[in-house]
Structures are given as structure tokens and as C-alpha cells.
Amino acid sequence: MSLARVALRIAAVEALRGRTRIGANVLDSQIGILDVAGDGGLRTDEDRPFLAVYTDAGKSEGAEARNLRENGEIDLVFVVGVMTALTEIDPETGAARLIGLGLPGTDAAFEFLLDLVDRQITAVLTDPANEWSEIWRKLVDEVVRVVRRRDASAGDADRLAAREIRLTVKVKADPLINAAQAEGSVWSKFRAKLATDRPELAAEVEALFGTAGADLAPFDLQRMRGASAGEARALGFAPHDPADPAATIKAGVVAGGPSLRAP
Known part of the structure; x- marks a missing residue:
């Protein structure tokens, strides 16, 4: 289920x-973006508002036979954070404001952000004009639940407000x-969008797909179900003789004909 x-x-x-208002500082799997300090408060090394x-x-339940390709439910987590250290003094008003955002450097402004x-x-994930959002929506069959949680550090040092x-x-x-x-x-x-927008990642991700993309018929259905060779032959979706790729499958599919590959 890694792909x-x-x-x-x-x-x-x-x-x-x-x-979003965060700008370009959107982080992919930033480990330790929020740490719990000895005093129980939250800490981060980020020097600007972030979205990780x-x-x-x-969790996947009820997979057919030995089908290990099923992904079931996955938790996708977004963490938004901002610190009081990320403020500057407005030369005109003398008030603190968030650097680069123009919002007041107050607790209320943090919560508003x-x-x-x-x-x-x-809004972005449901934007019909965003090609990456469209890919995201095609990957997701259903949103099961949404849970929001607030984290904050309110010590004497720089305060941190975060939303999960x-x-x-x-x-x-x-x-x-x-x-x-x-x-x-x-x-x-x-694959096409990744090759265009993130070519440095494309080669790594291609390894998850496997090789160049061979046609696996007539063994597709056997792989989809995770069936043993004996089970596949008995159920009629593998050649009687695996050494002979031209062997006719009992279900009537002949090697080289239409693939049984899942979409």
C-alpha cells in the first residue's frame, strides 16, 4: 500500500x-516539525508559518483472498503552525505583526490564521481548476471523517499555535x-504530472511502479487476488502450464488477449 x-x-x-496564506512553505513529511519540550510546551525549528x-x-479490512494491494482507510494529516517569534514591529503603528503576512502578532490573529x-x-483540495487537486480527488474514494485538534504552547518563551x-x-x-x-x-x-512538476522525485516514485510496464496478462488476476499457482489454475485464471505463456485459460482468456488488469 506504499504507492x-x-x-x-x-x-x-x-x-x-x-x-494558501502559508505560501510556499508546505512541507512533505517533515519529521519533528512539532516537538514537546521538557516543560510540556511545543517547540518548532521553523522560522516562518508552516503547513506540513x-x-x-x-487500515484495510475484508480484502479479497490475499489481495495486499487494498489500501482501505488512510489518515492524511495537515499540521499548520505559527510562532510569536515570527513577528516584527510595524514602523508606523509600533505594533507587532506576523512577518510576511501583515496580521497582528496577537493570539487572536494566530487563531485567525x-x-x-x-x-x-x-478549498484547494476541492478546486476543479487545480490539476494536483484533481489527482488527489481521483485517489480518494471517500472522506470517512475529519478531526481537528488545536495545539499550543503558552510559556514565557516564544508561543506556538498549531492546528492538526x-x-x-x-x-x-x-x-x-x-x-x-x-x-x-x-x-x-x-506519473506524467510528477515528471513535469517534480522531476527530481519522478525517478524515485517510478521504482514503486516497478519496471517500464510490461503486460502481465494472463497472470493479472492471479496477482490481484494473491492466489497460489494451484488456486489460480483450479479457478481458471492462470495457464494450465505456466511454462507455456500461450496456454489457454479455462475461463476462455488467451495469453496476448485482453488483460484482466484492474483499473
Whole structure:
């Protein structure tokens, strides 16, 4: 299930970058973005307001046979944070304001920023004109629940306000490894968009797809179900003689004919 998790996270990051009040500081799986200090307060090393995106817990139940491609539900987590250290003095008014944002450096302004970015996240992910958002939506079959949690540090040092938005989503199954992707499918669109926008990541992600994309028929259905060779032959979706790729399958599919690959 690693491919769908990667695609889901990258699509969200790319869709959001530069499209919220946070600007370009959208982080992919930034480990330790929020730390708990010895006094119980929150700490971060970020020197500007940030939006971090993670894929967290996942659960799949009731998978057919030994189908390990099913992703089931995945938690996609957004963490928005801002610190009092990220303020400057307005030369005209003498009041503190958030650097680069123009908002007052007050607790109320911090909360407003978190609410604003929260709303912008939902707006971006449902934006029909955003190509990365469209890929994100095609990966997600259903939003199961949305949980929002507030974190804050209110010590004498720099204060930190943060918001966690946790989306539990039902995600499409991973494609078969090494399988060619149908033109127009979410996986082909994801690969093409990644190659254009993030070429430095594209080669790494290609390793998750496998090789160049061989046609796996007539073994597609066997891989989809995770069936043993004996089970596949008995059920009629594998050649009687695996050494002979031209052998006719009992179900009537002949090697070289239409693939049984899942979309």
C-alpha cells in the first residue's frame, strides 16, 4: 500500500504549495516539525508559518483472498503552525505583526490564521481548476471523517499555535507492480504530472511502479487476488502450464488477449 500513500501525500503537497496564506512553505513529511519540550510546551525549528503534510495510520479490512494491494482507510494529516517569534514591529503603528503576512502578532490573529488556512486547505483540495487537486480527488474514494485538534504552547518563551487537521480517507488500491497503466487513469496522470512538476522525485516514485510496464496478462488476476499457482489454475485464471505463456485459460482468456488488469 506504499504507492497510494506516496501519491496521496505528494498530490496534497503540490496542490497546496503557494495556494494558501502559508505560501510556499508546505512541507512533505517533515519529521519533528512539532516537538514537546521538557516543560510540556511545543517547540518548532521553523522560522516562518508552516503547513506540513503527513500520511499516518492506515487500515484495510475484508480484502479479497490475499489481495495486499487494498489500501482501505488512510489518515492524511495537515499540521499548520505559527510562532510569536515570527513577528516584527510595524514602523508606523509600533505594533507587532506576523512577518510576511501583515496580521497582528496577537493570539487572536494566530487563531485567525489557523482558521483561515484550515478553510483554504479544504478549498484547494476541492478546486476543479487545480490539476494536483484533481489527482488527489481521483485517489480518494471517500472522506470517512475529519478531526481537528488545536495545539499550543503558552510559556514565557516564544508561543506556538498549531492546528492538526486529520482526514481519514478511503483510497484506491495500488496498481499491480510492473503493470502498464491505462491512458487517462489516475496513475498515468500522476506519473506524467510528477515528471513535469517534480522531476527530481519522478525517478524515485517510478521504482514503486516497478519496471517500464510490461503486460502481465494472463497472470493479472492471479496477482490481484494473491492466489497460489494451484488456486489460480483450479479457478481458471492462470495457464494450465505456466511454462507455456500461450496456454489457454479455462475461463476462455488467451495469453496476448485482453488483460484482466484492474483499473
